[in-house]
Amino acid sequence: MKISVIIPVYNAEKYVTQAVESALQFDEVFEIILIEDKSPDNALQICRELDKKYSRVKLYQHLDKGNHGAGASRNLGITMAEGDFIAFLDADDYYLPNRFDAEKKLFKDPKIEGVYGALGVHYYSEKARNDYHKVFGDRLTTVYEKHDPKDIFTGLLGMKGSFGLIHLDTLTIRKNALNRLDSFFKKSLRLHQDTEFIFRLSLCINLYPGILDQAIAIRGIHENNRITKVETKKINPATTRVLLWKEVNEWAKNENTIPQDTKLHIRRMHRSYEIAIAPIWKKWGMIIKYLFTDYKSIRSGLYNINFRENLF
Known part of the structure; x- marks a missing residue:
């Protein structure tokens, strides 16, 4: 070697x-x-x-x-x-x-x-x-x-x-x-x-x-x-992880070998951190927006503890 x-x-x-x-x-x-x-x-x-x-x-x-x-x-x-x-x-x-x-x-x-x-x-x-x-x-x-x-x-x-x-x-x-x-x-x-x-x-x-x-x-x-x-949350982890999952989500969109349920999970992770860093007055607006534009990830997110913890 x-x-x-x-x-x-x-x-x-x-x-x-x-x-x-x-x-x-x-x-x-x-x-x-x-x-x-x-x-x-x-x-x-x-x-x-x-x-x-x-x-x-x-x-x-x-x-x-x-x-x-x-x-x-x-x-x-x-x-x-x-x-x-x-x-x-x-x-x-x-x-x-x-x-x-x-x-x-x-x-x-x-x-x-x-x-x-x-x-x-x-x-x-x-x-x-x-x-x-x-x-x-x-x-x-x-x-x-x-x-x-x-x-x-x-x-x-x-x-x-x-x-x-x-x-x-x-x-x-x-x-x-x-x-x-x-x-x-x-x-x-x-x-x-x-x-x-x-x-x-x-x-x-x-x-x-x-x-x-x-x-x-x-x-x-x-x-x-x-x-x-x-x-250790001295820096807000959601702030850095939203960038990570955004990058992963953009890559996954065009990756044909990734199954649809896995792509949905990746989108849900991106949405959860995206909503987490939004100011409180903006969170519900984002949820409503995604209910129309990305209903599957929001619906599945409501059954996911990580997603729910990031809502408010």
């Missing part, structure tokens, strides 16, 4: 060295691609030092040296990757020694194009633990049961009850399988672009479970992590 590990770097001077060195422990890791995204801290200098110190580390920036977000940075990393397999790692996270144990076995089968595993949690400070432990605990938050690859897409969409998620840190993909996607990460999404990417990926290729009962990578929780602030 020749694995290219892609690490977008933004405001991560405290953590990126640990991330890089956690990936260097594997002989299968052919290269580590750092995409520095105009960090306001000293991350660029740290990346330069890592690039100089380790032969397998390669440092890139966007052509204009500007800030383009994690999605665009990962896209650049995919473009520059020379390995046969792609793995991802956030700059404030790190791999565990068993990260590629399952992959080394499973990818011997040429039909397997993607493998995912379990993600653990580490709190970088007592403040982070005090603030966020009630949300993340010390548990595995990823997919925890083995599922047939054909069920992953609808499971991740939330159509199969409690399912868990696939985190990018635990995902390994054959690079040539990415050619089935119409695009890689959506630049229009500053948050949740990884979720949207995995939705589309799970429809286009078969994703197989690796190690699910113990962590293969660790998510670092700290006070400055933007997605942590969303998940």
